[in-house]
Amino acid sequence: MKKFDKERMLLAVAAPLLAIVSAFLLTALVLAATGKAPFEAFGVMFEYGVKSDSQVYILNKATTYYLAGLAVAIGFRMNLFNIGVDGQYRLGAFFGAAAGGAMGLPGLVQIPLIILVAMLVGAMWASIAGLLKVYRGVSEVISTIMLNSLAGILISYLLVDGRLGVLDKQTNIVATKALPESSHFFTIPAGGDLDPIWGFIVVAVLAGVGFWFLLGRTRFGFDLRAVGRSESAAEASGVNVKRMVLSSMLLSGAMAGLIGMPTVLNDTHQFTADFPVGVGFTGIAIALLGRNSPVGIALAALLWGFLERGANRLEFEGYDKEIVGVMQGVIVLCVVIAYELVRRYGLKRQQQKVGAELAAQAKAAKSDKQEVPA
Amino acid sequence: MRRGTVHALVGENGAGKSTLMKILYGMQRPDEGTIALDGATVELHSPADAISRGVGMVHQHFMLADNFTVLENVVLGAEKLHGIGAKARARIKEISDSYGLGVRPDALVEELGVADRQRVEILKVLYRGARTLILDEPTAVLVPQEVDALFDNLRELKSEGLTVIFISHKLGEVLSVADDITVIRRGTTVASVVPSETNPRQLAELMVGSELPSPETRESTVTDQKMLTVDGLRLTATDVDGVERAVLDGIDFTIHKGEVLGIAGVEGNGQAELVEAVMGIRKPDVGVITLDGTDISQAPTRKRREDGIGYIPEDRHRHALLLEAPLWENRILGHVTEEPNSKGGLLNPGAARRDTERIVTEYDVRTPGIEVTAASLSGGNQQKLIIGREMSHHPKLLIAAHPTRGVDVGAQAQIWDQIRAARREGLAVLLISADLDELIGLSDTLRVMYRGRLVADADPCTITPEELGSAMTGAASGHLEGSADADAPADTVPAAAPADAAPAGGEDR
Numbered sequence: 012m013k014k015f016d017k018e019r020m021l022l023a024v025a026a027p028l029l030a031i032v033s034a035f036l037l038t039a040l041v042l043a044a045t046g047k048a049p050f051e052a053f054g055v056m057f058e059y060g061v062k063s064d065s066q067v068y069i070l071n072k073a074t075t076y077y078l079a080g081l082a083v084a085i086g087f088r089m090n091l092f093n094i095g096v097d098g099q100y101r102l103g104a105f106f107g108a109a110a111g112g113a114m115g116l117p118g119l120v121q122i123p124l125i126i127l128v129a130m131l132v133g134a135m136w137a138s139i140a141g142l143l144k145v146y147r148g149v150s151e152v153i154s155t156i157m158l159n160s161l162a163g164i165l166i167s168y169l170l171v172d173g174r175l176g177v178l179d180k181q182t183n184i185v186a187t188k189a190l191p192e193s194s195h196f197f198t199i200p201a202g203g204d205l206d207p208i209w210g211f212i213v214v215a216v217l218a219g220v221g222f223w224f225l226l227g228r229t230r231f232g233f234d235l236r237a238v239g240r241s242e243s244a245a246e247a248s249g250v251n252v253k254r255m256v257l258s259s260m261l262l263s264g265a266m267a268g269l270i271g272m273p274t275v276l277n278d279t280h281q282f283t284a285d286f287p288v289g290v291g292f293t294g295i296a297i298a299l300l301g302r303n304s305p306v307g308i309a310l311a312a313l314l315w316g317f318l319e320r321g322a323n324r325l326e327f328e329g330y331d332k333e334i335v336g337v338m339q340g341v342i343v344l345c346v347v348i349a350y351e352l353v354r355r356y357g358l359k360r361q362q363q364k365v366g367a368e369l370a371a372q373a374k375a376a377k378s379d380k381q382e383v384p385a
Numbered sequence: 386m387r388r389g390t391v392h393a394l395v396g397e398n399g400a401g402k403s404t405l406m407k408i409l410y411g412m413q414r415p416d417e418g419t420i421a422l423d424g425a426t427v428e429l430h431s432p433a434d435a436i437s438r439g440v441g442m443v444h445q446h447f448m449l450a451d452n453f454t455v456l457e458n459v460v461l462g463a464e465k466l467h468g469i470g471a472k473a474r475a476r477i478k479e480i481s482d483s484y485g486l487g488v489r490p491d492a493l494v495e496e497l498g499v500a501d502r503q504r505v506e507i508l509k510v511l512y513r514g515a516r517t518l519i520l521d522e523p524t525a526v527l528v529p530q531e532v533d534a535l536f537d538n539l540r541e542l543k544s545e546g547l548t549v550i551f552i553s554h555k556l557g558e559v560l561s562v563a564d565d566i567t568v569i570r571r572g573t574t575v576a577s578v579v580p581s582e583t584n585p586r587q588l589a590e591l592m593v594g595s596e597l598p599s600p601e602t603r604e605s606t607v608t609d610q611k612m613l614t615v616d617g618l619r620l621t622a623t624d625v626d627g628v629e630r631a632v633l634d635g636i637d638f639t640i641h642k643g644e645v646l647g648i649a650g651v652e653g654n655g656q657a658e659l660v661e662a663v664m665g666i667r668k669p670d671v672g673v674i675t676l677d678g679t680d681i682s683q684a685p686t687r688k689r690r691e692d693g694i695g696y697i698p699e700d701r702h703r704h705a706l707l708l709e710a711p712l713w714e715n716r717i718l719g720h721v722t723e724e725p726n727s728k729g730g731l732l733n734p735g736a737a738r739r740d741t742e743r744i745v746t747e748y749d750v751r752t753p754g755i756e757v758t759a760a761s762l763s764g765g766n767q768q769k770l771i772i773g774r775e776m777s778h779h780p781k782l783l784i785a786a787h788p789t790r791g792v793d794v795g796a797q798a799q800i801w802d803q804i805r806a807a808r809r810e811g812l813a814v815l816l817i818s819a820d821l822d823e824l825i826g827l828s829d830t831l832r833v834m835y836r837g838r839l840v841a842d843a844d845p846c847t848i849t850p851e852e853l854g855s856a857m858t859g860a861a862s863g864h865l866e867g868s869a870d871a872d873a874p875a876d877t878v879p880a881a882a883p884a885d886a887a888p889a890g891g892e893d894r
Binding site: 229231232236244365 | 721
């Protein structure tokens with residue numbers, strides 16, 4: 012048995028490793044094609060990425076990305092493609108920030124309230140897609156993509172001076188009313204004159220632990236994974252598949268509501284018109300790269316933060332910063348291919364092993380077997 | 386088989402006919418044994434190999450492109466032989482004329498009837514130079530007149546020196562067209578006969594096997610306590626044409642503690658729907674289902690399972706296993722709310738693992754461990770795991786749909802023993818099977834299902850597979866009076882009909 016476990020671990024590591032190595036090689040080719048020395052660029056990125064201020068930046072970025080990865084992974088674990096994490100996240104962050112700006116309660120009450128509002132709004136927005144799928148059979152891929160656009164339109168409608176937005180006369184930027192000082196989330200000083208680490212990283216870690224516990228240790232999680240592996244078997248086993256679709260959509264949306272919180276509570280303290288777009292899509296790539304596991308997603312989120320940090324530096328050094336975009340795209344492609352290859356190989360290998368071991372057993376017990384009446 | 390003959394291969398569902406044909410056509414590799422063509426041992430690695438050696442196959446399900454003409458279908462994939470133009474057309478005409486196939490090269494396939502399509506399939510094979518033709522249940526889709534026409538074609542082929550392997554379960558037809566007959570049963574040849582020396586009844590006996598279950602399993606354990614009562618069940622479904630029809634209608638039955646109720650029937654007559662209705666996967670339109678005195682008609686599937694229904698589904702890959710999950714997770718499936726798998730909403734993986742180890746030992750699941758995926762086990766061992774899992778929760782009622790399908794002989798005997806043992810302890814069993822031996826051997830009561838209704842009942846002590854088969858085709862209804870014992874004279878049964886129909890029941894798809 013031990014041997015099997017070892018091999019499975021090896022296979023689990025093999026896929027992301029294979030993916031990243033081949034992605035780097037492919038990017039090297041692209042770099043070479045643009046006439047730049049590829050390995051120098053990697054050197055620049057690495058050197059810059061391990062600096063202390065870069066590390067703080069990466070941790071803070073990864074906090075957001077980690078939550079995005081988790082939100083997507085909840086859907087992935089039961090074969091639901093919640094492409095709408097981006098819209099759910101933006102809408103959740105927007106209403107959370109707007110609610111926070113409108114209230115003046117003590118931080119201990121208000122911060123959880125803001126988070127709750129964001130999660131609720133994210134969940135509600137996702138539930139539209141869930142309901143459509145359960146009752147009308149609408150593919151969640153299509154409906155969530157459309158809901159992304161709708162979320163954007165809704166925000167631009169509401170984020171206007173006089174509605175939920177306030178125009179800053181000096182910068183000419185519309186944003187929600189800034190959160191009161193008491194509603195700023197705590198930060199962890201990184202020492203020296205470095206920027207502090209966002210305290211929300213603690214919430215992200217807790218969310219990861221919660222994700223692991225819910226999926227791996229509860230009945231609900233077992234049902235969810237069962238639906239993901241085989242809907243027909245899950246149904247026959249007594250899982251109410253429709254209810255599971257709805258609950259996991261709600262969960263995924265609630266998690267998506269959390270994504271904007273580190274930015275709102277730790278950084279901008281308001282929802283500005285230039286609030287980051289596309290984090291939800293990054294979450295898809297990160298969930299894929301992290302194999303939908305809480306630890307894997309964490310590593311993927313850190314890698315993503317590292318790459319983006321490197322991108323800034325590359326631009327400074329005269330490289331095209333788009334090269335990092337290429338690298339990220341290539342990584343995702345390589346990941347999908349590598350995982351599938353390794354999965355197939357692992358399955359085949361295991362079947363062979365089981366076959367071989369049983370053949371050995373059968374040989375030993377051949378005399379018994381022949382006594383079984385035909 | 387001899388050149389220039391029609392050789393028939395007959396056997397029950399799952400006897401191994403199709404597997405044998407797949408091997409002959411190079412779609413599957415044999416573990417042992419050799420194939421000799423014209424005296425030379427050949428190894429067929431792929432259908433292309435088989436074709437190049439003059440072996441062609443006409444599949445039961447036609448493989449034609451509907452929007453192509455006959456000519457286009459025939460040359461598709463064989464463009465190298467005679468091109469796709471006039472030469473090909475001439476060759477098609479030539480083949481068609483010499484074997485009397487009457488094929489029109491320019492007709493669109495979608496405009497052709499079933500019999501014509503079949504002739505196109507035959508022509509396709511001949512066009513590729515086949516000298517040995519394998520026909521997989523060619524008459525299943527034809528009406529009697531078309532069957533006669535097909536047989537004329539076959540005789541034509543035979544007279545030209547071609548060899549035809551004819552797979553069928555319709556014994557009357559086999560006797561009329563074949564020169565030699567090989568009967569296979571559970572994967573081995575049980576007899577080789579010539580038509581002149583046999584009759585349908587004898588053939589049927591060879592096919593289903595004459596050895597009926599041993600009498601010591603017959604001691605009745607049936608009690609008078611009702612375990613499952615189904616009353617007035619009706620289920621309608623919309624078929625592919627958008628027409629609503631009843632797939633289950635007026636279903637009434639009772640299973641007592643310690644009783645095995647067997648449902649016989651040609652597949653697709655509502656058995657699968659009945660099982661799903663009892664399991665709560667499908668919602669019947671009307672009808673009451675009572676389990677051990679409690680009305681469970683409205684209960685969801687999970688509640689029914691918790692209340693003591695064990696379920697061995699027909700298609701274990703789709704309905705009973707998470708193929709890519711380890712065995713111990715599969716042990717949890719379907720019983721996630723029950724001990725030892727969970728407690729108060731939380732899983733207990735340790736206890737589930739230990740219990741899986743126990744099942745693996747007690748039910749002789751051949752596996753190197755419980756962390757391997759379910760997909761890596763053989764079908765028989767998967768089934769043993771499923772049965773072990775279901776039995777571990779001490780069900781009051783076990784629904785067993787084709788419990789030994791695709792399971793090797795050793796595992797089969799073991800599964801039967803387990804069902805018998807549980808029955809002695811008061812388990813009620815609803816058994817659905819296409820294996821008539823299994824039905825007759827295990828059941829205390831037999832009902833026959835035909836077009837969504839329970840049309841007949843029979844006493845498994847006296848019924849023969851032939852009689853049961855006859856009822857399965859709708860030829861008989863009411864209470865079936867079987868001949869008193871197995872060696873009763875043949876003339877107690879209406880002449881050829883039952884022998885002809887019995888295997889048809891098990892085979893029709």
